[in-house]
Amino acid sequence: MRSYTISARRDDENGSLAGVREAVVTLDTSLAGRRDALNPVELLLASLAACMIKGIERSAPMLKFGFSGVTVSLSAERQDAPPKLTAISYELIVDTTESDRRLELLHTNVRKYGTISNTLADSVSLSGSIRRG
Structure with missing residues (x-):
């Protein structure tokens, strides 16, 4: 622990x-x-972005996945009463020549082993995609 x-x-x-x-x-x-x-919501989104990028850094050597860069774009939906986030969406853009199948495998690893993404997915709708840059 x-x-x-x-x-x-x-x-x-x-x-x-x-x-x-x-x-x-x-x-x-x-x-x-x-x-x-950064305001509190932006900090939360930045934390999720960092988690995903770190997940790629961690998974790529194990998968022998070649890439040269990563960009994460995130957005969140907030309700007013009570104030809370109801949905977070993201797009992972990976600069790579790897196949679509391997790109999806990387995405699976990022989602499965991310501390922040797993924590958030338990409390808010978390959806997103991965694509080649």
């Missing part, structure tokens, strides 16, 4: 900071919003 810790603190009414090890992320916790920071 692994555990993770992170700490965050409010700087002022305009924002907050989160950090772990030597990494620091500026958080948009301002009621007015900030253009230079």
